[in-house]
Amino acid sequence: MFDWLVVGAGFAGAVLAERLASQRGEKVLVIDRRDHIGGNAFDEYDAAGVLMHRYGPHIFHTNSEQVFRHLSQFTAWRAYQHRVLAKVQDGKLVPMPINRTTVNRLYDLSFTTEEEVENFFQARAEPASPVRTSEDVVVGRVGRELYETFFRGYTRKQWGLDPSELDKSVTSRVPTRADDDDRYFTDSFQFMPRDGYTEMFRKMLDHPNITVMTGTDYAEVKDRHPHRRLIWTGPVDEFFGFRFGKLPYRSLRFDHQTLEQEWFQPVGTLNYPAEDVPYTRITEYKYLTGQVHPKTTITREYPAAEGDPYYPIPRPENAALYKQYEALADATPDTWFVGRLATYRYYNMDQVVAQALSTFRRIEDAVPSVKAAE
Incomplete structure (x- = not known):
């Protein structure tokens, strides 16, 4: 018993x-x-x-000291701050979430203050009232062009639905920044086991x-x-x-590949927001783990309607x-x-x-x- x-x-x-x-x-x-x-x-x-x-x-991050202390009973940690680049038009690689560097690179600008970036966003924003959908969140913050560039295609691939059909909570998870902080997460505790x-x-x-x-x-x-x-x-x-x-759940299919080279890409994860690319992102694990190895392993993620329930x-x-x-x-x-x-x-x-x-x-x-x- x-x-x-x-x-x-x-x-x-x-x-x-x-x-x-x-x-x-x-x-x-x-x-x-x-x-x-x-x-x-x-x-x-x-x-x-x-x-x-x-x-x-799987990248561990939390603002909860209680959660971090609890898990610390079972592992030592490696400090790791995740960075993501998005591959957009003309093959440009720009930070994601959107920040000052993203805006400067995309539009060949040279903003140096948060105020300039906020003014840039506000000039393009199309606020909705009330805010109900994921499209409302992004378009209301940064306007339609940045929404189309970073969110619409990615979200349609990830969820099999247009952002206008999804609850606001989905894109609310991804902040938009006016500074040049290029970390994907800003939590107090960012570590890998x-x-x-x-x-x-x-x-x-x-x-x-x-x-x-x-x-x-x-x-x-x-x-x-x-x-x-x-x-x-x-x-x-x-x-x-x-x-x-x-x-209803959304599933994923993973394509793992080991390459005969030390590194494949410049950061842990590259996002591919364009709808004509069938996968959403490629992750290279050695950035996350800190492992030193002459080869590298990457994973392409393909969202799917059928399979194990993930989201x-x-x-x-x-x-x-x-x-x-x-x-x-x-x-x-x-x-x-x-x-x-x-x-x-x-x-x-x-x-x-x-x-x-x-x-x-x-x-x-x-x-x-x-x-x-x-």
Whole structure:
């Protein structure tokens, strides 16, 4: 008899499994239908010996000291600030998110102050009221031309929808800057796990109270391994047998390539916003990991309608459908739904960790521990 069955060995499942085992002394079975731990953050050494991410780049950043301190129990860190360039018309490479350098390079200008750049944006902005869609966000901030150059094609490829059809939250994730800060993220803590994500997950799950079974589906074990309570981190609609229909997700296809050269591109990620390029971005992992190697491995990302669920699609009708599943989830006893797929939210890694830690605190308040019962 296990005290807990945790379905999914990604951030949500691993963080909760470790807390339940180490803080409450409870027996936890962690399963994952994939053949590895770490979820989408799984990394591995490829055939050439280059450390790469099987499911595309995962770059850790957070403003939460609590989240950073928690994960620091299981990894040392390598400082890394991610930089992204976009390949636009005439093959120009310009910083993304848009900043002063972007504007100067695109328009052959020589702005030196934030005020000049803000005036440039304001002269082109077409504010919408109210702001509802992703198009409204960008056009209202920087105008239609920059929107067309950087956002429309990229978003249409990524989501299979025009930005005018997507909730404002999608493009709100990407800031627009008037200074020359060319970092993709501005969070207080920007690091990569020194020995990789998989090693961090291995240490997190390395506890005598935790049993891990990969290559294992929930349907195979739910009756075979008795358990008192359940943590579910998979798609919430799947848990309920798609009772109200499938929640829409966007998927990705990854084309990994090892090259007989030390470097391929000038930064960690190059974005390709043009619609006539079928992939959205190319990432070169050695920038992220700091690995020294004579070869390099890159990944091209091709968005797809079918495949593993990666991104919940933020549209009002999808949010309404999720609400129906959320009501079922709330009414399911001894079961906690955690993570991007289980709560149908476009969370970053640190947000999933924070949600898992918050869920653990709720469990502490609601469920007497095995220790307390002894």
